[in-house]
Structures are given as C-alpha cells and as structure tokens.
Amino acid sequence: MQNERGLVFRHANGTRYKSAPSAASSIVQTGAFRALRGLGFGEADARRVLARARQELQPDVSLDHLRRWCLEGLTETAFPKAS
Numbered sequence: 001m002q003n004e005r006g007l008v009f010r011h012a013n014g015t016r017y018k019s020a021p022s023a024a025s026s027i028v029q030t031g032a033f034r035a036l037r038g039l040g041f042g043e044a045d046a047r048r049v050l051a052r053a054r055q056e057l058q059p060d061v062s063l064d065h066l067r068r069w070c071l072e073g074l075t076e077t078a079f080p081k082a083s
C-alpha cells in the first residue's frame with residue numbers, strides 16, 4: 001500500500017499490504033513467529049504459514065487463534081492424515 005508520503009508497505013515475502021499494518025497485528029504476527037520458532041519450526045516454514053494466514057484470516061485475529069491455525073497448517077503438511 002502506498003501512503004500519503006509515498007511509502008510502500010510489503011510483507012516479508014514482498015507482497016503488498018492491502019492497508020498499512022496496525023501495531024496490534026504486527027505484535028500478533030511477531031508473537032506467532034516467535035512461538036513457531038520456539039517450537040522448532042524453521043524460519044522459512046514459519047514465514048510461509050504466516051504469509052498464508054495473512055491472506056486467509058482477518059487482520060484482527062487473536063494471537064492464540066493465529067498460533068493454532070499456523071500449527072494446524074504446519075502439522076498437516078508434515079503429517080498428512082491417512083485416508
């Protein structure tokens with residue numbers, strides 16, 4: 001997103017934000033990233049699942065919900081359910 005000063009805000013993966021990031025959403029994203037890394041997930045995997053979450057979840061998602069959503073996505077990739 002380009003603001004009135006001409007600045008462009010982008011996610012870590014280079015895609016543009018739809019609007020300027022709020023401090024609250026930045027804190028939630030950072031908390032989720034740290035939690036995933038603390039659980040042993042790699043940086044690339046954590047960034048990838050968080051980028052997907054930004055596209056699929058509401059921007060005001062709680063930290064608890066975001067962590068659970070990311071863990072579910074990461075574990076489904078690592079351990080697919082038997083059909």
